[in-house]
Amino acid sequence: MAFxxxxxxxxxxxxxxxxxxxxxxxxxxSFKITKFALGDDEINYETYNTSxxxxxxxFDLEILQTPVFEAFTNNTSTMKSKLVSLTNNNLxxxxxxxxxxxxxxxxxTDNATTTFSSGSHVILVDSDTVTEYHDIVQTPExxxxxxxxxxxxxxxNFIRTDQGLDTTEISPDFNLDPELKETQYIIExxxxxxxxxxxxxxxxxxxxxxDDDLVASYYITANTAGAxxxxxxxxNTNAAQGDVDAQAVASNETISGPRxxxxxFGLLAATDLVSSNFLFNTLGTDLTRSGKDFSFIDSFIRxxxxxxxxxxxxxxxxxxxx
Numbered sequence: 113m114a115f116x117x118x119x120x121x122x123x124x125x126x127x128x129x130x131x132x133x134x135x136x137x138x139x140x141x142s143f144k145i146t147k148f149a150l151g152d153d154e155i156n157y158e159t160y161n162t163s164x165x166x167x168x169x170x171f172d173l174e175i176l177q178t179p180v181f182e183a184f185t186n187n188t189s190t191m192k193s194k195l196v197s198l199t200n201n202n203l204x205x206x207x208x209x210x211x212x213x214x215x216x217x218x219x220x221t222d223n224a225t226t227t228f229s230s231g232s233h234v235i236l237v238d239s240d241t242v243t244e245y246h247d248i249v250q251t252p253e254x255x256x257x258x259x260x261x262x263x264x265x266x267x268x269n270f271i272r273t274d275q276g277l278d279t280t281e282i283s284p285d286f287n288l289d290p291e292l293k294e295t296q297y298i299i300e301x302x303x304x305x306x307x308x309x310x311x312x313x314x315x316x317x318x319x320x321x322x323d324d325d326l327v328a329s330y331y332i333t334a335n336t337a338g339a340x341x342x343x344x345x346x347x348n349t350n351a352a353q354g355d356v357d358a359q360a361v362a363s364n365e366t367i368s369g370p371r372x373x374x375x376x377f378g379l380l381a382a383t384d385l386v387s388s389n390f391l392f393n394t395l396g397t398d399l400t401r402s403g404k405d406f407s408f409i410d411s412f413i414r415x416x417x418x419x420x421x422x423x424x425x426x427x428x429x430x431x432x433x434x
Contacts, residue, residue, distance in 0.1 A: 114182040127183040130324045149421075150195040154181050194421030198291055205277045207292045207372060209415060209422050215364045218272035218376070220427075221257030228258075228401065230410070232427035233271055235261040235306065237381035241406070241433040248402045261306070261381035261430075264314040271426060272376045273415050274344055277369035284346055288370040292420065295334040297341065297375050300414040303328040304391060305430055307380045312339040316380060331418070334373065344371035375415060385409075385430055392432055405434040 116125060126148075128136060136143045155178055164170040213219045221229035228234055228245070236242045239262050249255060259269045275294045276284075299308055303326050309316045319328035334341040345365060365371065384391055392407040399406050409430045416423035 116180050116182050118177055118180050125180070125183040131321070134324065151193055152195060153193050154178060192423060196419075196421050200289065200291060203292075205279050205282065205369070207276055207288070207294065207417075207420055207422065208278050209273050209275045209294070209375075209417055209424050210278060210366050211424060211426055212272040212274050212364070212366050212374070214366055215272055216256060217269050219256050222254075228399075228406070228408075228431060229429055230427070232257070232410070232429050233269075233379075234258045234429045234431050235379050235381055237261050237385045237430055237432045241431060244404055244433045245431070248404070259379050261379055262386075264309040264311075264316055264378060264380060266311050266314055268378075270311055270376055270378045271413070272374055273424065273426075274365065274367045274371065274374045275417060275420075275422075276344060276367035276371035278367050279369045282369040284365070284367070284369055284371055286370045287346070288372045293372040294417040294419050294422075295341065295373065296418040297332045298414075298416040298418055299330040299332060299375075299377065300327050300416070301330075301379075302326060302411055303382065304384045305382050305409065305411055306385075306413075306428075307382055309378045309380055310340050311376060311378050332375065332377075340377050341373050341375055344374050346371060379413075379428070381430065385432065389432070389434070392434075396432075398434070407432050407434055 132143075132145075155175060157175065159174040159178070160172055161174060162168075162171055164173070211220070220231055220233050222231070228249070234257060236245055236258065242260055242262060245258070246255075249258075255269075257269060259271075276288055277292070301308065303319065303322050307316055307328075308330050317330050317332075320331045322328045332340050344367065347365070389407070392409060396407040396409045399408065410427065411430065412425045412427050414423060414425050
């Protein structure tokens with residue numbers, strides 16, 4: 113990766129992603145560019161200088177002359193911050209996606225009570241690991257964030273993200289502008305490690321695409337995929353003690369202001385992790401707890417809002433008894 117000199121001319125440096133190159137290489141005439149994305153990861157808007165001695169025409173000069181990233185083809189590493197077009201130009205806040213740490217069945221592990229984790233969600237990859245883990249870890253609090261990756265189930269722990277305006281300046285009693293409401297998500301996960309399933313009907317999803325790095329992409333919309341996308345609950349996060357309903361809402365919500373949707377999904381360990389120790393021996397780390405040997409692989413799951421372009425990386429740890 114390199115920077116391009118942007119001190120004088122406007123630069124357009126475009127390349128096909130690895131996926132685009134693959135489709136172009138088919139040579140069957142089906143390749144067409146129908147979508148593109150723009151990003152501004154390298155731009156620091158705080159350099160907008162309203163005190164420039166040459167006047168208002170030069171306020172954004174430093175921004176315009178900031179060196180830009182050279183285009184590169186790896187789709188998993190480009191454009192964390194995508195540009196979006198909005199009809200409302202009077203917005204003071206933009207929506208974010210946030211990992212839920214309030215729902216007891218969705219919060220990640222706590223380092224203070226769980227010696228197996230690094231504050232991430234922990235996926236137990238086979239039945240022997242599940243049995244041994246529960247023998248070692250007895251307290252329910254220490255099992256928060258630990259996902260049984262052996263079977264799709266409507267019960268148990270899962271991963272949840274919430275979307276909306278995370279500010280106390282606007283009450284959560286207000287409805288989120290429909291233009292800012294996320295109705296479709298993209299979940300990316302290493303296909304060698306895990307598969308995604310819906311907790312509402314325990315159906316295992318088929319990846320929409322698996323790229324050359326074996327990263328599987330799942331496209332989830334509000335009207336499909338077994339109710340994985342749900343409207344978040346409105347209500348005051350600072351509810352009075354006597355307001356039982358509002359307290360119940362507040363206990364499971366992480367967005368302080370107007371709320372959009374939440375994404376909820378379960379994880380199944382992939383066959384490569386269950387049936388073989390190869391990936392653990394190659395990519396993993398060993399640890400010993402209560403005289404038992406385990407191996408783990410640290411990875412992450414990427415959740416991207418297809419409407420707003422906002423994305424977060426969720427750390428996960430795959431654990432297996434040796």
